[in-house]
Amino acid sequence: MxxxxxxxxxxxxxxxxxxxxxxxxxxxxxxHTGYDVRVTFLGIDYSVRSHETHHRKPTTNYAQYVMFWDRIMGSYREYESGWEAKDVSAAAGHAADGPAADRLPAWADPALEARAGHVAERAHAD
Known part of the structure; x- marks a missing residue:
């Protein structure tokens, strides 16, 4: 309405x-695809990696699409590699080749899953 x-x-x-x-x-x-899409238009920069950083560090990169205000307010953080997104940037002109594991989002990381299982095991032991 x-x-x-x-x-x-x-x-x-x-x-x-x-x-x-x-x-x-x-x-x-x-x-939320796991592909790294980057677009720059008229000085506005959009990147999936910026949003992925917010999922990894919830106190950073609050913006959904463009990090303009995050940069001004000091909450912007650069993407830190932990998994490599499949590059389908407009500059590349085509999708980069790579194994399917390169497209996994952070929540699908086996190390994170193992850590979550370890925390659950500790909770049951107490």
């Missing part, structure tokens, strides 16, 4: 609102 009110009062065309939400949905999908 709020979208309708804002669109009506601002005079936005329904196609503009649809395009906006379409791009937001596309960005959210990219952020």
């Amino acid at each position: 709020a979208v309708h009110i804002v669109a009506f009062t601002a005079g936005l065309h329904v196609a503009a609102v649809g395009a906006h939400f379409g791009f937001k949905a596309l960005g959210a999908c990219f952020n």
Whole structure:
């Protein structure tokens, strides 16, 4: 309902609102695929790695898509390698080849799973 009110009062065309939400949905999908998508347009830098850093360190990179405010407020952190995303950047022009394991997100890391199991075992022992 709020979208309708804002669109009506601002005079936005329904196609503009649809395009906006379409791009937001596309960005959210990219952020959780395990592929490293990077796009720079008019000085705006979008990178899946920036969002992945937030999943690893929840007190950093709060923005969903563009880290502009994180850089200004000091909460931006560079991506630290722990798994390598499959590079499908616009600059590369094509997807890089590599094993499927290179596309695993951080939560699928066997070391993290083993650590979680160890914590669960300790909890049952107490």
